[in-house]
Amino acid sequence: MLSQIKEALSNLENKKLKEKYMQIIITMFEKGYFPGLENIPVAKSSVSNIDGENGLLTFRGYPIQELANNCSYEDVCFLLLKGDLPIPQEKKELKKQLLASKGIDSKIKETIISMNDNLHPMYMLSSSVLQLQSNDPKCFDLDQYTVNLNRAIQLIAKLPTIMGVYQTQNPEFAQGKTFDSFAQYILYCFNQELAAKPKWVNILDKLLILHGDHTMNNSTFSVRAVGSSKASIYASISSAINSLSGPLHGGANEKVIKMLTEIGAPENVESYIQEQLKAGEKIMGLGHRVYRTYDPRALYLKEEILPQIFAEDSPEVNSKLENLYNTAQKMEEIALNKFADKKIFPNIDFWSGLVLRAMKIEPKYFTTIFALGRIMGWCAHWVENLEVKNKIFRPNQLYDGFNTRHVLRDQLK
Template sequence: MIKKIRDCLSDIKDPDLKEHYSQLVFTLLEKGYFPGLAGVPVAKSGISHIDGEKGILTYRGYPVQELAEHCSYEDVAFLLLNGDLPLRNEKNILQKQFLVHRDVDRDIAKAVIAMPEELHPMYMLSASVLQLQANDNLCFTVDNYNQNLFRAIRLVAKLPTIIGISRTRDAEFAADKEFDSYAQYCLYCFNQDLADDEEWVDIFEKLLILHADHTMNNSTFSVRAVGSSKASIYASVASAINSLSGPLHGGANERVLKMLQEIGSPDKVESYIGSVLAKGEKIMGIGHRVYKTYDPRALFTKNKILPRIFAEDNPLDIDDELGDLYKTAQKMERVVLDVLSGKKLYPNVDFWSGLVMKALGIEPHYFTTVFVLGRIMGWSAHWVEHMEVKNRIFRPNQLYDGFNDRHILVEPEEEIASTD
């Protein structure tokens, strides 16, 4: 059997791809199905690519580090949606569209405010995105590329407004305020003072770019799966937001910060890690499903963003509590790399991003909404691309593990009574 499988795969020239397909076949033979669809290709896409062994992430072929270093949010959004970086005029047009279309209908604004304040912002956001359909009667017409693209741009434009309205409980949030960029407006929704500082806006913008897309992750799969039924972009993105809310996906950065606060200081790191490993538990922010080396987004955050925030000669105002959390994280990284790097477990982007967001004055329960503001670029691009591919509706099979056929036993007198 193994020889036949090898023979069937012999025409595949790429050794890594050949090994990947071999493992898929062996998994199918062993289990009869693919748990979590792990490693199973479900679509073709030209939007982003990951080489987990080498720690490479590219958007449309460009390394994510280069894009974060040299490009704006508008540059990357245009790249993901259109396939290449924009000319200056194209960038300016997109920036204007993001800012011009940011307003939401007053009834929707009131509905956002009416939601319980105890509701997690991610669920507020998914519910609010669905409500945007009320003002878009043609949203189920998904066969026109230009309309899909424009609809995606308008959706991206409105997300920070929804967050700002929810945080301030003000239906007129930022209605008369002018902004220089989409990233500045996004930061304004969380911290109005820092939004006036170009340094902080640039830091925030880089964080958004790092989160813009990440191939076929759980939330992106949700976008494509729901969109494959020709559901609207609002329904598709709302499903992705709900997916991202889970702690195994986008909710990890909030839990990493909580973990660092619980540890308390650098000198307690080793005992904490020893205790967690002894219990066989996971360390939040360590390891990744795809990367077998350091997550490139995490490396950029560690080497390029955090030093700007925590450098001794930094003009940015950082309190002692946050400084201690940073030192604790640095100590934790050193211990983890010493203890776990042999198992190919390294800090991922969530390990460092929570520190950046706390420095930006963003409340922890809003951390994952920042992730949404970055990832909406990728989600929208995947939805637009999927509408063009004309892919069949997603309909995976299952391996049935229930009862065999069985029947209801009816007593003779009950059967007679039932015919009266």
């Protein structure tokens, strides 16, 4: 049968597609199923694309580096949701709509403030998103594209406010304030001092863009899977936030900073790597399921963002932060020497935590920043999934349990 399948695939002119299908078929023959659905197409989408061999990530066809260099949060939000970059008037209107929609109900604010400090901020965020549904009784009316789009924009606008209320424990923390951009408002929710400095607003703007979307990752799959049941946008996005919280997904940037702190200094990196390899443990921030070269988002942070932060005249950089950066640079150097031939390179989580620490943001909030960027992509996928012929996600399984057996009454006595 395998030879017949190979013959059928020989008619495919696309070499990469042919290799991809062949690998899927081989996996099916070897294992009988697809662990983690690796490489299995589950949807058609025009939101973003990855060329893992060449390290290329595009949003609606635009390379991520060009978007980070030339665009704002509003530009990329419009692009992901509506399919193309906005003209100046459209950008102005979207910024106005985002800033006008950022308010949340006072009762929800009270609930946010009352949440236990021991609850990780990602779970606070996911539960708060679900609460927003209480003020949207028509959220299950999903048949109109424009209504779905506006609902997505309003939800995007409210996520920073949830974080700002929780961070400050003040329901009116931004009362009477005006903002030049949505990125400035997001930074204000975490660091009011830096939000007044254009350099840092610009850096956060670029960081959010880099996180905007990343094809069918685990959290985006969650959005589309939950949304396929015609659940509300709040349930869909809440599930994505919970997915992103995991250390194998968005939570990795928090783990990277913890790792660099534990290493302590550049001279300790070599021994740390050896110990991790000997113990068979994962080194956080290295490697990616899709990229077989340097993650383009990580490369942008390394080459464009971090040099701005760690310039000689930067007042925000103290000796502790400088040491973390030097330790990360040493780890990258050793990792590239050891693992580049195995196509293992630093990913975005390896460098993003350093950017956030420079903004004086605590590690437990790192993944929430990730979510404030990724919400653009999640919502774009949610809207897109409603526009195609929706079919509820219902994958199959291979049963690996007992054959049919029966209850014996005597054994229950």
